[in-house]
Amino acid sequence: MSASERLAEGFPDLSRLPVAAQLHWRRWLTAALILVVLAAIGRAFANGQIEWSYVGRFLTVPVILKGISNTMIMAVLAMALGIFLGVVIAVMRLSSNPVLKTVAAGYTWLFRGTPLILQLLLWFNIALVFPTIGIPGIWSGRAVDIMTPFLSALLGLGINQGAYTSEVMRAGILSVDAGQYEAAQAIGMGRLQALRRIIFPQAMRVVTPPLSNEFIGMVKATSLASVIQYPEVLHSAENIYYANSRVIELLIVAGLWYLLVVSILTPLQMLLERRFSRGTLPSVR
Amino acid sequence: MSKPLVAIRSVSKNFGEFQALKQVSLDVHAGEVLCLIGASGSGKTTLLRCVNQLTPADSGGVWLDGELQGVREQNGRLHRLSERQVAKQRLKTGMVFQRFNLFPHKTALDNIVEGPVQVQGRPRKEVIAEAMELLRRVGLAEKADNYPSQLSGGQQQRVAIARALAMKPMLMLFDEPTSALDPELVGEVLAVMKELAKSGMTMMVVTHELGFAREVADRVVYMDHGVIVESGSAADVLGSPREARTQAFLSAVIR
């Protein structure tokens, strides 16, 4: 456009005018409404039959601290078992061997198809089916001694988790371009090596958000192990309120601990995601 | 005549009902550059992949360096080799893909180092030195620490060539290495391939770059509907094709 070209009249130059701040009155209104509702709920609880001093007093008693540490130990170990089984089952499911495929599909079918609490009870009571367990000729023991609450909870939670994790892992593996596997083969990698070195590291980026979700679910699912006497935090809270009848106060104590743990996990997930997004552009991330 | 490095004999491949390769036979001699041309769907990629067993043939045989690939003959029957044995045979070939297929979670250097260290178990330090030398050779020494997503298509393909060369293959397979590239990036990849050809590497190249074929190929093979229609020197096949189908293809491509 030449400098001398004339522009049409009637369109004033707005470039000098400042932009006024927006009022956002709708946001203020909704915020005010929510505050009113929260205040009402808070008042109800403050005036309700809750002794808040008990909540404060029991929040850090040794039994509760031991309980939350047992909760975390169980969540981490059962999740580790779940991820290990999930990877194995996912790889079996994607193999070309029909036997492995069927076994993997059967595993997922069985453990996703029954309630977790039922599985926990079955593991805990396995002595009713097999009074002694062991490896014939090498070692054996009484099932009641071996199937402690800890081991029953670990097996129940971990094996159940494996069924869900395998589907997450399978989706992750399938999300990696088939060309990646071919490129790995072309430099002489076998199937497992290609999975380990090339496919899994890329799948991790996809599976981290759903796996973090699963882990948060696992932290809370450990509370089911209270039915088989595993001393996690809810079980500890229950034991205390059986003695002092402060039911709601101790349930709030347990609830606060779950909230705290889950709040810590969210930034950890962010760290993991950043770790596994190596090589992807910020815009793609 | 000396023994060919690659001998393909009566290789057929079906995908369901569809015959992608029909009794194809072909020799490639050491040091030779062979260009495969032909219409889309004529079976060029399939033939290339039969050589390194990414696609095992249904029947027929491929010999590389005198060794039958993918199968073993015993008592008048062919037995498929185990995955491990096939992976071992693949060490003699390098492959460059149309869409590069670099490992996106590894830097350019780590892409090249991966095979020699993880597959061949060679010492990392020695391999890194070689990989840097290869990056220099393809003109990308300063991009060693870049991830594939930070490289242009032409640069990615040159890294992919270096990655294949790092395994010290005796045969390089190229499947349309420039057809996913913007036109201005084709030249830099072809230049690397020309240099490689000049260094004496045996190459099988599927390409639509007839200029490259004319300049570099010792032999050009024209394929159509799963058969080799015509094969000969670049000057003969591209300059004065004997077969009507080759003539029709060339006049369609050149226009």
Ligand SMILES: Nc1ncnc2c1ncn2[C@@H]1O[C@H](COP(=O)(O)OP(=O)(O)OP(=O)(O)O)[C@@H](O)[C@H]1O
């Ligand atoms: N995995 C497969 N499943 C089914 N059909 C296939 C498969 N791979 C190739 N084909 C078919 O085999 C024929 C030959 O394919 P091929 O990829 O070898 O052709 P091409 O000559 O390389 O073509 P292009 O120039 O388009 O790459 C095509 O018709 C294709 O549709």
Ligand SMILES: [Mg+2]
């Ligand atoms: Mg092709």
